Amino acid sequence: MAKPTRSNRSAALEAIEVQVVEAEAAGTPVEITGGRTKAGLGRRDSLPRLDVSALDQLVSYEPGELVLVVQPGMRLSTVEELLAGENQHLAFEPPHWGEEATVGGTVACGLSGPRRFKVGAARDFVLGIELVDGRGQRFRAGGRVVKNVTGYDMSRALTGSFGTLGVLTEICLKLWPRPETQATLVVDGCDRVDALALMLAWAALPLEITGLAYLPEGGSPVGRLLARIEGPEPAVTAQLRRLVEGTAGSISEFGEAKSAHVWKQLRELELFQPGADEELWRFSLAPAHALRLVEQLEGHGLLRSGLDWGGGQVWALFPARVAASSLHQIALLLGATAWRFARGPEDANDEAFTPLSPGVHRLNQRLKQAMDPKGIFSPGRMYRPD
Amino acid sequence: MQLPPPSQKRLQQREELVRRLRELLGDPDQVIHRPEDLVVYECDALSAYRQQPMAVILASSAEEVSRVVRLCGEIDIPIVPWGAGTGLSGGALPLSDGVVISLARMNRILDIDLENRAVTAEAGVTNLAITRAVEDRGFYYAPDPSSQLACTIGGNVAENSGGVHCLKYGTTTNNILGVQVVLADGEVVDLGGKSMDQGGYDLLALMTGSEGLLGIITEATVRILRKPESARAFMAVFDSVESTGRAVSDIIASGMVPSGMEIMDRLSIEAVEDFLGCGYPRGVEALLLVELDGVAAEVEARIGTLETLLRQAGATELRRADTEEERARLWSGRKAAFPAMGRVAPDYYCMDGTIPRGRLPEVLHLIQAMSKDFGLQVANVFHAGDGNLHPLILYDSNAPGELERAESFGAEILQLCVRVGGVLSGEHGIGVEKRDLMPCMFTDADLDSQERVKAAFDPRQLLNPGKVFPLLRRCIPGGSMHVHAGELPFPGLERF
Numbered sequence: 001m002a003k004p005t006r007s008n009r010s011a012a013l014e015a016i017e018v019q020v021v022e023a024e025a026a027g028t029p030v031e032i033t034g035g036r037t038k039a040g041l042g043r044r045d046s047l048p049r050l051d052v053s054a055l056d057q058l059v060s061y062e063p064g065e066l067v068l069v070v071q072p073g074m075r076l077s078t079v080e081e082l083l084a085g086e087n088q089h090l091a092f093e094p095p096h097w098g099e100e101a102t103v104g105g106t107v108a109c110g111l112s113g114p115r116r117f118k119v120g121a122a123r124d125f126v127l128g129i130e131l132v133d134g135r136g137q138r139f140r141a142g143g144r145v146v147k148n149v150t151g152y153d154m155s156r157a158l159t160g161s162f163g164t165l166g167v168l169t170e171i172c173l174k175l176w177p178r179p180e181t182q183a184t185l186v187v188d189g190c191d192r193v194d195a196l197a198l199m200l201a202w203a204a205l206p207l208e209i210t211g212l213a214y215l216p217e218g219g220s221p222v223g224r225l226l227a228r229i230e231g232p233e234p235a236v237t238a239q240l241r242r243l244v245e246g247t248a249g250s251i252s253e254f255g256e257a258k259s260a261h262v263w264k265q266l267r268e269l270e271l272f273q274p275g276a277d278e279e280l281w282r283f284s285l286a287p288a289h290a291l292r293l294v295e296q297l298e299g300h301g302l303l304r305s306g307l308d309w310g311g312g313q314v315w316a317l318f319p320a321r322v323a324a325s326s327l328h329q330i331a332l333l334l335g336a337t338a339w340r341f342a343r344g345p346e347d348a349n350d351e352a353f354t355p356l357s358p359g360v361h362r363l364n365q366r367l368k369q370a371m372d373p374k375g376i377f378s379p380g381r382m383y384r385p386d
Numbered sequence: 387m388q389l390p391p392p393s394q395k396r397l398q399q400r401e402e403l404v405r406r407l408r409e410l411l412g413d414p415d416q417v418i419h420r421p422e423d424l425v426v427y428e429c430d431a432l433s434a435y436r437q438q439p440m441a442v443i444l445a446s447s448a449e450e451v452s453r454v455v456r457l458c459g460e461i462d463i464p465i466v467p468w469g470a471g472t473g474l475s476g477g478a479l480p481l482s483d484g485v486v487i488s489l490a491r492m493n494r495i496l497d498i499d500l501e502n503r504a505v506t507a508e509a510g511v512t513n514l515a516i517t518r519a520v521e522d523r524g525f526y527y528a529p530d531p532s533s534q535l536a537c538t539i540g541g542n543v544a545e546n547s548g549g550v551h552c553l554k555y556g557t558t559t560n561n562i563l564g565v566q567v568v569l570a571d572g573e574v575v576d577l578g579g580k581s582m583d584q585g586g587y588d589l590l591a592l593m594t595g596s597e598g599l600l601g602i603i604t605e606a607t608v609r610i611l612r613k614p615e616s617a618r619a620f621m622a623v624f625d626s627v628e629s630t631g632r633a634v635s636d637i638i639a640s641g642m643v644p645s646g647m648e649i650m651d652r653l654s655i656e657a658v659e660d661f662l663g664c665g666y667p668r669g670v671e672a673l674l675l676v677e678l679d680g681v682a683a684e685v686e687a688r689i690g691t692l693e694t695l696l697r698q699a700g701a702t703e704l705r706r707a708d709t710e711e712e713r714a715r716l717w718s719g720r721k722a723a724f725p726a727m728g729r730v731a732p733d734y735y736c737m738d739g740t741i742p743r744g745r746l747p748e749v750l751h752l753i754q755a756m757s758k759d760f761g762l763q764v765a766n767v768f769h770a771g772d773g774n775l776h777p778l779i780l781y782d783s784n785a786p787g788e789l790e791r792a793e794s795f796g797a798e799i800l801q802l803c804v805r806v807g808g809v810l811s812g813e814h815g816i817g818v819e820k821r822d823l824m825p826c827m828f829t830d831a832d833l834d835s836q837e838r839v840k841a842a843f844d845p846r847q848l849l850n851p852g853k854v855f856p857l858l859r860r861c862i863p864g865g866s867m868h869v870h871a872g873e874l875p876f877p878g879l880e881r882f
Binding site for chain 2: 062063064065066067087088110116117120121123124131133137138139140141143144145146147148149150151152153154156157159160161165176177178180200203204205206207208231232233234235237238239284285286287288309312313335336337353354355356357359360361363364366367368369370371382383
């Protein structure tokens with residue numbers, strides 16, 4: 001058998017390769033961009049843009065395989081429409097944060113929505129990638145099948161690398177059938193201690209609970225607990241009954257449309273849009289530690305917070321210019337990791353991500369060096385360059 | 387199959403190495419070095435390839451692993467990490483000028499955290515021991531490789547092990563939260579933890595399935611799940627393997643995700659019935675085992691659809707296990723398929739490619755045609771749900787030329803898998819076994835990128851060298867799992 005060769009080149013792809021090679025030769029860093037809806041993530045440098053929006057083609061979609069291959073510039077909304085036509089979806093429920101959101105940006109930022117705690121993160125759905133690295137070399141990793149241990153799992157490692165390791169030029173995603181229907185159990189006026197206890201208990205039940213969140217109710221000490229159940233209609237109804245039976249308080253149910261709406265609101269962070277003098281933070285941690293985190297954040301001026309992923313993800317609003325290093329320190333002590341969102345294009349967001357331990361930081365640098373030896377892809381996007 | 391030629395300089399250091407290791411560890415019993423004691427470690431479950439290391443270190447802590455790694459770095463000795471030695475691709479095959487670090491003594495479960503649904507275990511804890519530790523509370527660890535009674539969680543992480551239920555629950559990589567690793571320079575780092583995300587690049591993902599080339603796993607934090615309240619198994623009989631393959635595609639396309647879907651062809655069914663008599667119908671071409679699990683109401687809601695789909699796809703007989711006993715009986719035949727095959731032919735050769743599910747009918751048909759061309763029988767028994775084939779090529783190593791024919795046949799099957807859009811290995815790993823086939827699937831640029839990752843973690847190439855990456859960048863058909871006279875390495879283990 002001859003060695004594999006790949007020669008499928010489009011003009012858009014060639015243009016990107018040329019830009020990478022030129023940037024590499026000149027040693028001038030660039031920022032890889034798509035729809036610019038995730039620009040608030042990470043540190044901000046004003047670098048020339050390497051725009052992949054033109055790479056927006058569908059490469060292949062085989063519903064029977066539950067596999068989709070697209071170029072990174074394809075809009076997330078386009079993909080979701082396409083999949084909905086076949087009763088399939090991206091089960092990790094990626095946030096859009098704007099109409100222009102692309103698949104490439106979603107994968108590059110490794111973003112997952114409310115269903116993540118049940119079905120896995122973005123990286124669990126990336127089966128394979130094609131990439132142009134910092135030397136202008138185009139290569140593939142992974143494959144187009146769901147079970148694969150051939151070679152290092154570079155596809156997962158590239159997911160969430162914020163465009164600092166290479167330009168994604170093709171992405172193969174694992175799809176899931178869309179659940180037939182959904183409904184959400186709502187407990188209003190829920191005290192936060194009770195809420196977390198219920199979320200931990202419910203997450204451990206053998207039920208198809210695919211959303212567990214606790215959201216503030218306009219400045220009061222109590223909030224609204226939401227539990228989404230998905231599946232065939234009779235199974236959803238049966239499970240709702242079981243949850244209701246064991247729960248006290250002000251209980252109501254959202255049917256399919258309202259349920260879908262409330263989880264979309266959470267996914268799109270509609271309740272956590274920072275005001276003019278506020279900033280948004282996100283913490284990822286062991287679910288049982290969520291309240292300990294919130295209590296400590298309150299000591300640093302926390303304005304409003306909400307729990308997603310059954311407690312595993314905490315959204316928090318603070319007054320602008322809260323001491324970032326203190327919040328990262330709190331995160332570190334709880335084994336959590338935090339993101340600070342930039343407040344706008346002028347905000348350098350210097351301490352965007354919780355610092356890594358020295359050993360892990362060194363490994364990160366070595367991986368960056370291996371993929372992008374001259375540091376041309378946003379070298380300061382994640383951490384301050386040494 | 388070649389390994390990097392042993393270095394005379396290293397071999398000459400043997401005595402000094404053993405002396406220094408014994409000094410380093412305090413307890414002389416932790417260093418195995420006499421040839422008669424090293425026999426146990428001369429191969430993993432790919433027993434066709436054997437060689438003894440200079441010494442085996444039985445480490446009892448990450449700190450000890452680190453000290454040994456530093457010493458090996460200082461005197462330039464390569465290291466092969468070792469869990470239980472149940473791997474099927476020769477990933478733990480020792481190097482004659484190197485040492486093996488066994489993690490088997492590190493077998494404590496360190497933390498059971500039911501609130502966060504996480505268990506932290508030392509690398510030498512067996513896969514099944516994790517489930518055993520939490521099952522009385524209704525939890526389990528989902529990945530279930532066939533060797534789960536013996537294989538270790540450290541080895542599972544290193545190989546990204548699968549099992550029968552990965553269609554729904556994923557492989558190891560989808561079920562771990564963090565690992566502790568000893569790096570090539572002896573540094574001990576924690577990647578991930580109990581949170582669902584880690585900061586920085588996803589190094590946990592790179593470490594998982596890295597086959598011992600990027601670091602030595604000393605501890606893992608895994609996600610545990612609540613046991614599903616209902617599991618129902620079905621058996622459908624078909625008049626051809628191809629139509630069975632089509633049934634699998636139909637079920638997937640219908641929007642159902644069964645927890646397992648396994649196909650057995652005529653040869654395997656007959657062999658299993660002769661071996662076990664578990665009640666599979668005789669004289670049929672193929673059968674499909676399907677299991678649905680989850681919430682009882684959901685499983686019940688899907689049964690009707692599943693049965694209709696199976697009939698529409700041409701099932702001539704349908705059996706549903708209504709009791710737990712019947713379910714276990716339906717699965718028992720599938721689990722006995724590998725040992726049963728040992729009674730049909732003196733030797734068999736097991737492949738492990740994955741293909742797109744929709745290509746199952748065509749590929750199975752081609753394999754049958756190839757079987758005629760090569761004059762060798764092939765039995766198919768495999769994870770149809772995720773397209774992971776395990777064709778077993780039957781041959782007799784005493785018959786002149788049969789081994790070579792079997793090898794050529796196997797190589798053609800794997801190349802066929804790649805040609806239809808599949809991959810070389812679904813769950814057994816590359817190891818030494820499929821190393822030389824890597825260029826059939828990857829271009830030079832693909833392999834370069836992976837080797838650069840290797841160099842970033844292990845610039846001196848001291849961790850498990852000679853594995854995964856081809857020594858030559860040409861597509862050369864290599865070997866696979868050979869079994870002679872039904873003597874499976876680890877005969878007591880179920881095989882899937």
